[in-house]
Amino acid sequence: MEGSYYLTTAYLGMIAGLAIWTWTVVTRSRSIELRLAAVESTVGVEASDADSLAPQSINIANQDATD
Amino acid sequence: MSTQVQEGEEGVIYMRGRVAEVLLGAGFFGIMATLFLGFHWAPSVSINAFESPAAQRIFYWHVPSAWAAFIAFGVLFVGSALWFFKRSAFGWRLHVAGTEAGLACGLMTVWSGCVWGAAEWGTPWDWTDVRLNTFGLLTLLALFLVLGRQSQPDGVETRDTFSTFGLYGFVLVPLTYMATRIWQIRHPGPVVAAGDSGGSLESSMALVLMIGALSFTLFIVGHMLISMRITQLEQRLEQVQNSLDGGI
DSSP, X not given: OHHHHHHHHHHHHHHHHHHXXXXXXXXXXXXXXXXXXXXXXXXXXXXXXXXXXXXXXXXXXXXXXXX | OHHHHHHHHHHHHHHHHHHHHHHHHHHXXXXXXXXXXXXXXXXXXXXXTOSOTTGGGGHHXXXXXXXXXXXXXXXXXXXXXXXXXXXXXXXXXXHHHHHHHXXXXXXXHHHHHHHHHHHHTSSSOOTTOHHHHHHHHHHHHHHHHHHHHHHSOOSHHHHHHHHHHHHHXXXXXXXXXXXXXXXXXXXXXXXXXXXXXXOOOOHXXXXXXXXXXHHHHHHHHHHHHHHHHHHHHHHHHHHHHHXXXXXX
16 A cells, blocks of 8 residues: 555656646747747748848948948 | 748748647657556566565656656767767757756656655665666756756857766766666666566566657657757747847
């Protein structure tokens, strides 16, 4: 009976641990997807344009500074 | 044409995310099935050989989670090497995924081992047992890497430091694997791939153990894919935010 107590404690602890970990990771993944989509729609560019956008933005900022 | 390529890339990232979630679901279902079979279907061990035969069924969780932890530490090693020697962004994502998965599986293994030790040995930990201590160190290494990365700004120096720990820390994996083959202190000897000493696993017990190992493998691969995707999305988000800052 004592062995069953230990077994149940271990099983419940680990199932809860697995479920919490999985829930946290999936929620974090979906939340960052939403944040990225929101930022990209605010900027008004596609996600894959992000690399080319940075140098353009810096050029515009430099031009403004010289004007 | 460029728009088609962009749509293709988005589609691949989306598909990877869904594949990871399917693997997670299948793995979780398999783990629950393993627990059920281990509890209700697998035969009991001899009452003469164990102090606590019922608690021995933790074995169906403990061994597969240790197996998954070794997969994760292997991924950590490969990722660390790819980052350190090739400066590969993919390698860094592997490193991050390997540390998180290694920590989770390491904690599950240590927890299940401690519960079984308390039932069988009367103590949850034995500081003189090599297997217990090397595996405990591996789990602490993963904890250090996860917490360290969260507390440090991302950069080449930070990645180099943590990759070095990932490379050297891997020494503990073969040491842990071989520990019970060299030093039989308290942790039971190998029952699978035991070599000449001979495994003592009955066929239905071996089947449940195999289902457990497969389920944990699916589960941990799913977790690592999701973790890699999160790192990739975070990097993209940072790029877009930097571009916004540059434009202001």
